[in-house]
Amino acid sequence: MSIKKYFGIGFSVFSLLTMSACSDSDNDDVMKDVVVTQSYELTVSNLTNNQPFSPLAVSIHGANYTAWSIGTESSLGLEMLAEGGATAGFLSEATAAGAYVTVSGDAPIFSGESGTLEIESILNDKMELTIATMLINTNDAFTGFHGFDLTSLEIGDEVTVLLPVYDAGTEANNELVGTIPGPADNGEGFNVARNDVDVVARHSGVVTNADGYAESVLDSSHSYDAPVAKLVLKRTE
Amino acid sequence: MKTNSILAISTLPLLLASSIASAQVLDVKVTNLTQGMFFTPLLVSAHDNSLHLFETGESATSELTAMAEGGDISGLVTASEALGAVNSENPAAGLLSPSSSTTVSDLNTGSNGYLSITAMLLPTNDGFVGLDSWAIPEEAGTYTLFLNAYDAGTEVNDEIVNGGGAVGVVGIPANPGANGGTGASGVTTSESNQTIHIHRGNVGDTDNAGGVSDVDSRIHRWLNPVAKVVVTVK
Numbered sequence: 278m279s280i281k282k283y284f285g286i287g288f289s290v291f292s293l294l295t296m297s298a299c300s301d302s303d304n305d306d307v308m309k310d311v312v313v314t315q316s317y318e319l320t321v322s323n324l325t326n327n328q329p330f331s332p333l334a335v336s337i338h339g340a341n342y343t344a345w346s347i348g349t350e351s352s353l354g355l356e357m358l359a360e361g362g363a364t365a366g367f368l369s370e371a372t373a374a375g376a377y378v379t380v381s382g383d384a385p386i387f388s389g390e391s392g393t394l395e396i397e398s399i400l401n402d403k404m405e406l407t408i409a410t411m412l413i414n415t416n417d418a419f420t421g422f423h424g425f426d427l428t429s430l431e432i433g434d435e436v437t438v439l440l441p442v443y444d445a446g447t448e449a450n451n452e453l454v455g456t457i458p459g460p461a462d463n464g465e466g467f468n469v470a471r472n473d474v475d476v477v478a479r480h481s482g483v484v485t486n487a488d489g490y491a492e493s494v495l496d497s498s499h500s501y502d503a504p505v506a507k508l509v510l511k512r513t514e
Numbered sequence: 515m516k517t518n519s520i521l522a523i524s525t526l527p528l529l530l531a532s533s534i535a536s537a538q539v540l541d542v543k544v545t546n547l548t549q550g551m552f553f554t555p556l557l558v559s560a561h562d563n564s565l566h567l568f569e570t571g572e573s574a575t576s577e578l579t580a581m582a583e584g585g586d587i588s589g590l591v592t593a594s595e596a597l598g599a600v601n602s603e604n605p606a607a608g609l610l611s612p613s614s615s616t617t618v619s620d621l622n623t624g625s626n627g628y629l630s631i632t633a634m635l636l637p638t639n640d641g642f643v644g645l646d647s648w649a650i651p652e653e654a655g656t657y658t659l660f661l662n663a664y665d666a667g668t669e670v671n672d673e674i675v676n677g678g679g680a681v682g683v684v685g686i687p688a689n690p691g692a693n694g695g696t697g698a699s700g701v702t703t704s705e706s707n708q709t710i711h712i713h714r715g716n717v718g719d720t721d722n723a724g725g726v727s728d729v730d731s732r733i734h735r736w737l738n739p740v741a742k743v744v745v746t747v748k
């Protein structure tokens with residue numbers, strides 16, 4: 278119900294880029310400081326029954342970074358996020374690809390709850406938002422949005438997006454004991470071995486031991502349908 | 515319950531409607547979003563508003579049935595072109611594999627203002643991905659659509675892979691990924707809703723040498739949507 282502030286506000290070094298705007302010395306008296314940043318508030322609601330989300334990984338970047346796409350092999354950072362919920366590798370790939378700012382949440386978002394964080398970026402002609410989080414009672418399912426165009430949002434504008442569920446394709450969905458990092462299993466997270474189709478796709482859902490797959494450590498509570506999350510994105514500054 | 519007409523036709527508005535739309539040129543990119551399901555040869559059809567390749571809640575035509583049960587689009591092509599449709603047949607030149615894309619380039623719609631798409635989902639008995647009569651915008655631009663999986667309602671979903679692709683022959687024609695089982699006893703022998711409806715999904719099992727289903731519940735299920743379509747109106 279309530280929007281809980283699970284996340285500290287983590288700004289990177291870009292937080293306030295102050296530029297002096299003045300034409301030349303003739304206009305010294307009217308010279309003013311212009312803070313060229315934009316701020317956003319993101320709230321992610323977990324719409325699943327029993328699939329906690331790992332801490333959010335968020336970046337604002339230009340048009341030359343695509344965190345994932347259907348039919349393309351997952352990056353190592355995405356594999357780490359989707360199999361184990363780690364944000365660091367995923368976000369450093371964004372930074373390496375020129376992201377203006379990255380933010381990581383510091384706690385999971387449990388089913389029925391929401392997490393909010395704020396992110397501030399330098400202004401640029403191209404501004405896109407990417408967000409990702411793992412469904413931690415799965416082998417390698419994640420949800421998120423890549424490349425959301427921010428440039429059309431005015432201050433105070435708010436958009437709501439329902440998020441699909443993806444499969445990183447890096448770990449087979451065998452649901453076996455020891456393979457799922459969330460509380461359903463407390464098993465392994467990231468494993469560098471790739472034993473699945475090795476491309477990103479939409480997720481087909483979990484089978485669970487309530488649906489004829491006795492070896493699954495998951496039960497009916499872990500089932501889900503799409504969408505799995507609601508993202509409310511507001512430009513605050 | 516089959517309708518007699520080849521395709522649903524309402525005769526009078528035909529001439530009126532076709533005189534309104536002006537020719538447009540489209541690129542249509544279709545992406546199979548699933549991880550484990552194949553699309554049989556796609557039919558991408560521009561037609562007028564008198565025609566539906568399929569409609570939810572209606573019985574499948576014999577042409578739609580041939581597509582949904584066996585992947586055969588020839589009947590839909592013939593019937594729709596008789597009504598003035600402009601078609602792109604089989605743009606992927608065969609199956610569209612899981613998570614892959616194909617593009618129809620420069621489809622000139624002529625006087626047709628609506629776009630429809632169909633392809634069978636494998637392995638299923640009579641599941642298909644579809645778009646029914648999307649009104650093509652007059653404004654140039656890029657439009658993104660997400661398509662659901664439908665059940666033609668014409669065949670029981672027994673999930674037995676036995677080569678049965680002909681109309682009226684029960685069974686799944688093929689599992690192109692060769693990642694399922696054999697020897698299944700069958701999931702069901704009845705189909706409650708015999709009209710076109712949202713597919714309830716494969717059941718599957720994890721027994722590759724028997725069980726109720728020849729498809730794998732860990733691989734051959736899906737959640738909607740199953741396809742992404744990006745239409746560029748030029």
